[in-house]
Amino acid sequence: MRRSTPKKRHATLADIAASAGVTPMTVSRVVNGNGYVSAETREKVLHAVSALNYRRNGLARGLKRQRTDTIGLVLGDIANPFAAELARAVREVMSAEGYNVFICVSEHSAREDIAAFDSLADHRVDGVIVATRANKLGNDRLAELIEGGIPVVLIGRDFRHPQADLIAADNLRGGYDATAHLISLGHKNIGFIGVTPTSGVGLRRYHGYLEAMREHGLKADERSIVGRAGGGDQWPGYSTEAMGYEGMKKLLSLRRRPTAVFARNDFTAVGAMSAAKEAGLRIPQDLAIVGYDDVPLAAHTSPPLTTVRQPTREQGRVAAEALVRRMGSAETPAREERVMPCELVVRASTVAE
Amino acid sequence: MRRSTPKKRHATLADIAASAGVTPMTVSRVVNGNGYVSAETREKVLHAVSALNYRRNGLARGLKRQRTDTIGLVLGDIANPFAAELARAVREVMSAEGYNVFICVSEHSAREDIAAFDSLADHRVDGVIVATRANKLGNDRLAELIEGGIPVVLIGRDFRHPQADLIAADNLRGGYDATAHLISLGHKNIGFIGVTPTSGVGLRRYHGYLEAMREHGLKADERSIVGRAGGGDQWPGYSTEAMGYEGMKKLLSLRRRPTAVFARNDFTAVGAMSAAKEAGLRIPQDLAIVGYDDVPLAAHTSPPLTTVRQPTREQGRVAAEALVRRMGSAETPAREERVMPCELVVRASTVAE
DNA sequence: CTGTTAGCGCCTTCAT
């Protein structure tokens, strides 16, 4: 049986310096590639560096330099392609600008939001991009951080602060357009799957639905708005298929069942489709369905899913650029808000081919 | 127009101490809740803390304490529900143990793998869990980190190191079982979607497929193994629906087209299904399809997808526990390897109801 | 119960 071995200490600048017969300062210059160092000395140093497997200590470095070249990205549902795409876009911009990106996940509670903010703030990241849904306690802590001087940019979080930029998709309009599309097809009894009447307060696309219904003189029947059975936002995001499935079942059991439904996102829509087909309904003839996000999957469901596309990459890019600006300026710049348009993508789940 | 405001400096222990009329040490005791402090003093200190919006500096703290109470998690395709579930499980264990989790994404290249490892190592995380696919350069850098003394646990990465634990699902067996299932249904010409003959080297489930074919005296025709057109692993993970779709198209154009296909994951399978249906094939009568991962979606495709379930949560939990053990022991413990069983989930995409 | 000392590892500044 293999024995366990004693742990090693990390080598430091001083260790390298001693080993190479120079001072720590010279090693620093070599490692960071600034200042003049003779070719010969550099050679010796690099040799020692690789011999001792040296890695510079970012804590000490950050402490001294007062910056870490790292930013934090706080994401909610990590399984959502939307979040993944956002992360990719942010990372692209940031790595081009020389920043690392650390992602923290705050799945459903204010507590996790706060934990994420705190751990990033403690580590003195140079800035934070927050893409989780708003909540009172989280907003309060966020305000503290911002006022404590950490550059913050929000993506799609319904929270305004004079020193934080806000990038968002126009989900109110997106929800409106999706609903108006169904109405224009002649539907009058249109359900919504994915919120309870109370939990939907912060969901813009849901408000868009309500607004479209009202403006067209239609009633959004309370029984046609179905969400999770329990309270809170505990449902893991990636199993929203289950939410859609169960929500649809509930709608199908209504005496006056909707002829169309708008689902809060594409996965919910897929679950709803599944329940509808199981009940023998034809889509879209017996039931029309609209999703939200236009995940890659949406083009491959049967029938393909009508949905609303958000400019995901653009939101990520714009947010990252805003953060870079904010981190770069000595002054705290004035707040910027940017709302980006969504686009209805009509497929066969609402309009037969 | 709102003017920009000058940036603030973060308050330090010394600032608080001065404001409260005590020494920094006392403030430290209050802030960290250890050591004796009189109620009265504590009160004064806490007051100053909130008045000055104090946050402790994790860099300085980590530098002094030689630990950061933070671990890194390196993920490949963040949009994959598998990765999300893994992250959740890891986070659960870690936060119970008092660690923060920073996630780094390394989407497709060795370069990004290395960048992720380096940024985590620089920040002196206490340990790292790596769940990206193996690659030569990445492995080399990883070995350096491990030998430099950073506790590392691997999940499903085909790379062995005497000082790193390895947790993996038995994807070889999973791939074998999926293929054997198709064979048992009478299929002889079975395609594989998701690798090029060269890029599949590290994919265990693909090897399971090859092994099952061989053991049953069947030929895995090279033309029936289709992947991405281009080279490398550049295809974003979350659009593997496209890979499945295009792969299937290619298979359908063969003179002797397969009667069954095994897709590298569920999203690929969905894309393949979509192409098959578009071509007018009935599933499973004309074409049987098997996926991999059992994402929540798999139960809701039409027909529901036969797939192989990995014990995702368990892998995350076991890995996290192994890392905690490794970080906690003064010695570097001997290597542990744990292979966890997968389970074939038979649904209607292979067996008509 | 509170304070003092010292140093974690690095880099900015100034000197040589």
Added chain:
DNA sequence: ATGAAGGCGCTAACAG
């Protein structure tokens, strides 16, 4: 082209 000094902000260890 290299070195020396000092301090970033915090806490372990020891005094009192």
